[in-house]
Amino acid sequence: MPQSDDAAIETALKDVAAAEARAEAISPLSPSRSEDAAEADREIGDTAAGTQARKGSLWRDRNFLVLWSGQALSQFGSQITGIALPVLAVLILDASEWQIGVLNAAEMAAFLVVGLPAGAWIDRMRKRHVMIWADAVRAVALAALPALAIFGALQIWHLYVVALIMGVATVFFDVSNQSFIPALVRTDQIAEANGKLQSTEQLAGLAGPAAGGWLVGALAAPFAILIDALTYVASFFALLFTKDHEKLRAPEDHAPLLKEIGEGLRWVFGNPLLRRIVGTTGVANFFGHIAMTLLPIFVLRELGLTPAMLGIVFSLSAVGGLLGAIATPRIVARIGEARAIPISAIGFCLVPFFLPAISLVPALAFPFLVVQFFLMSFTVLLYNITQVTFRQRITPPRLLGRMNASVRFVVWGVMPISALLAGALGTWIGVVPTLWIAAFGELLSCLFVVIGPFWTMRELPEAHADHARSEE
Numbered sequence: 001m002p003q004s005d006d007a008a009i010e011t012a013l014k015d016v017a018a019a020e021a022r023a024e025a026i027s028p029l030s031p032s033r034s035e036d037a038a039e040a041d042r043e044i045g046d047t048a049a050g051t052q053a054r055k056g057s058l059w060r061d062r063n064f065l066v067l068w069s070g071q072a073l074s075q076f077g078s079q080i081t082g083i084a085l086p087v088l089a090v091l092i093l094d095a096s097e098w099q100i101g102v103l104n105a106a107e108m109a110a111f112l113v114v115g116l117p118a119g120a121w122i123d124r125m126r127k128r129h130v131m132i133w134a135d136a137v138r139a140v141a142l143a144a145l146p147a148l149a150i151f152g153a154l155q156i157w158h159l160y161v162v163a164l165i166m167g168v169a170t171v172f173f174d175v176s177n178q179s180f181i182p183a184l185v186r187t188d189q190i191a192e193a194n195g196k197l198q199s200t201e202q203l204a205g206l207a208g209p210a211a212g213g214w215l216v217g218a219l220a221a222p223f224a225i226l227i228d229a230l231t232y233v234a235s236f237f238a239l240l241f242t243k244d245h246e247k248l249r250a251p252e253d254h255a256p257l258l259k260e261i262g263e264g265l266r267w268v269f270g271n272p273l274l275r276r277i278v279g280t281t282g283v284a285n286f287f288g289h290i291a292m293t294l295l296p297i298f299v300l301r302e303l304g305l306t307p308a309m310l311g312i313v314f315s316l317s318a319v320g321g322l323l324g325a326i327a328t329p330r331i332v333a334r335i336g337e338a339r340a341i342p343i344s345a346i347g348f349c350l351v352p353f354f355l356p357a358i359s360l361v362p363a364l365a366f367p368f369l370v371v372q373f374f375l376m377s378f379t380v381l382l383y384n385i386t387q388v389t390f391r392q393r394i395t396p397p398r399l400l401g402r403m404n405a406s407v408r409f410v411v412w413g414v415m416p417i418s419a420l421l422a423g424a425l426g427t428w429i430g431v432v433p434t435l436w437i438a439a440f441g442e443l444l445s446c447l448f449v450v451i452g453p454f455w456t457m458r459e460l461p462e463a464h465a466d467h468a469r470s471e472e
Contacts, residue, residue: 058192063243064185070238072200074135077231079208080215080224081142083314085159086296087307088221093156097297097431101423104293105416106160110167112413118171119405120260123398127176127183132239134173139232141165142225149222175408179400182392183244190392199325205318213311264402267395273460274391278410279448280345286414287441291355293422294431302431303358303365317373324381331382336458340382345446347379352442356435390460
């Protein structure tokens with residue numbers, strides 16, 4: 001049906017926004033964690049002025065901006081801890097390959113153990129309240145590390161405990177956060193909100209790792225982590241002052257917990273496109289996390305790079321993420337939303353071979369790492385950018401928490417297993433051979449989406465009928 005000029009413009013804006021939403025975070029060597037990838041909203045591109053001026057822009061929503069500011073600070077702090085924690089383990093506590101594997105497993109164990117019931121519980125609770133409590137727990141847990149360091153009592157098992165606590169709190173926060181946006185903004189603003197929140201993560205990735213590397217040298221790792229604890233406090237207060245319009249499900253709509261968990265799993269794996277995406281993401285995360293687990297030992301101990309240099313590598317990789325976010329709407333417009341998935345998957349499945357290849361030319365380690373992480377961030381953005389909006393628009397609101405938890409259970413629940421495997425393989429056959437195994441495993445992960453229906457489609461399906469009815 002022909003459209004008026006205004007209607008056509010509005011449709012185009014929505015299409016661009018939908019193409020920009022970020023998805024499930026994959027690990028930094030598979031596609032990267034960020035469990036949530038940045039979207040390039042049009043404010044980042046060369047058409048920024050027109051988008052900001054249009055009616056209903058979230059730039060004018062003070063309530064959303066309060067939430068956004070808190071999230072920006074906590075994301076910046078998380079980047080600091082991402083550098084400081086492995087430095088603390090490898091260089092200060094002299095952790096072995098197996099101990100690093102256990103530490104990484106502890107960080108991700110919650111997604112495997114409580115990931116599924118968390119989704120069902122969250123669907124019964126106010127998501128903003130869950131996020132507030134999660135921020136409080138994470139702030140206290142992280143603050144314990146510098147306190148122990150002051151008294152000279154810090155040991156590796158303390159890192160395990162803090163990592164476990166942080167993991168549980170992060171499960172509840174992340175699943176709530178992904179399910180909270182539809183209760184915070186209008187349906188036509190969901191993609192814009194996802195874009196702003198997740199593009200901020202990429203911006204934090206520009207300065208956070210480099211700042212983390214510098215702070216580790218200036219303050220020592222435990223005290224650099226204290227800064228992250230303070231950013232969770234800031235996020236805590238931002239959420240306190242955020243208002244939402246979430247409506248709790250009626251008690252009579254609650255089914256037994258196992259039945260509700262099963263409903264979420266059936267929803268995810270009953271959709272053939274989502275099932276393939278989850279397959280690629282899960283396998284890529286499994287093998288990618290093997291490489292990420294051993295990365296601190298490989299870079300800091302075997303290659304001899306400093307924490308500051310590692311931080312710079314991660315910061316420059318965020319440039320790739322931002323450029324990927326900016327380029328994604330144009331790429332999607334040219335090749336189609338659906339085809340962008342297998343094309344980008346091929347890219348991020350080939351890039352991991354850079355890492356073990358560095359061992360052949362150690363003198364070029366720094367530029368090789370920069371190139372690898374830059375390309376990885378770019379391709380993962382192109383892959384992930386379609387997922388969150390796709391999932392949110394096809395899932396009925398009553399299933400959002402369980403859908404997100406089910407996806408996380410698979411794609412992040414494999415990580416503690418792969419972390420332990422990385423520690424065992426690293427001890428048994430060495431770090432570099434393990435990195436080659438991880439690279440070949442990631443290459444296989446793209447088969448789920450490369451051999452599939454995505455090539456014959458241009459756009460991914462629109463909202464599920466139940467979801468559409470719920471908006472009426």
